[in-house]
Amino acid sequence: MSESYEIANRSREKTTDYVAQIRIFLAAHPEWWTWLVSASVWGILIVYTYFSADHFAASSQPKNIILCLSSGQYGGETFSSAAEVTQTSVQDSIYATIFSGMIPWALMVFAMMFPLLKYPIRHVAFSVRQRNRTQAIGIFLLGYTFIWSICGIFFRLIPEFSGNISTGSSLNVQNLAAGLIFLLAAIVSWLPSRKITMMKCDITLPIRLNGWSLFKDSIVYGIKIGTNCIRMCWIPMIGLMLVHHSALWMLAVSLTVVIERYFVPPGSKSIGYVWALLGGIVLGSGIMH
Secondary structure (H helix, E strand, O other), rough: OHHHHHHHHHHHHHHHHHHHHHHHHHOOOOOOOHHHHHHHHOOOOHHHHHOOOHHHHHHOOOOOOOOOEOOEEOOOOOEHHHEOOOOOHHHHHHHHHHHHHHHHHHHHHHHHHHHOHHHHHHHHHHHHHHHHHHHHHHHHHHHHHHHHHEEEEEEHHHHOOOOHHOOOOOHHHHHHOOOOHHHHHHHHHHOOHHHHHOOOOOOOOOOOOOOOHHHHHHHHHHHHHHHHHHHHHHHHHHHHHOOOOOHHHHHHHHHHHHHHHOOOOOOOOHHHHHHHHHHHHHHHHHHHH
């Protein structure tokens, strides 16, 4: 009887130890839930891409094309006189472009950018009281996502004002442009200033402890880190836009920036070769098609 009691007691102690170790790990790594968010979004993107290939193919077709039709038939329709199928107004088109693209852009930020925030999130978490950690981190991420959303609006408007990325452009032209963009990313990564740009992604700012000051400091810090991250990653993001944010290319770019941030010594040229390889692949695709 006593032996069974001792075995049960040891089992409870081991379970308690495991729980304590998990709690210690989570407390020491407050960024864990942003990685969980990122992994969840990646799962959604991969599943949605796999099961919705027809949807993505249809969504990439030109819309709102102006057609000037003479008398006769077109697409099974009979016209007795000249007819015109007009596109929506420029303002409506801009609004549609922004709103239709902001959710995918936000998912891209959650999936690709959140894993790069380990050190800033730790700074926020360890600068405030433990009971305010989740609140402060959430406010920081709000500021970070806000500045990336502003950037996203700008990127989404590029097709409206640039003929190079318009719906009339052929796929191979866009692939050629994307390949050149990734090659530009390689060149920029070899510049001496690249190390300084990367270091700015992990700068720290004072975070006060209470009330409005905590809110203001956290959101300003998020905006600051987001701005520095945009300076670091804007070139690959344009490349991704040109390849229509393909999940495969998003994964390749995300792994590249994560490896550059955490595993490659500052000043190393190896990441530049990765960007050059990606650029070469896209260029080859554009040339062959």
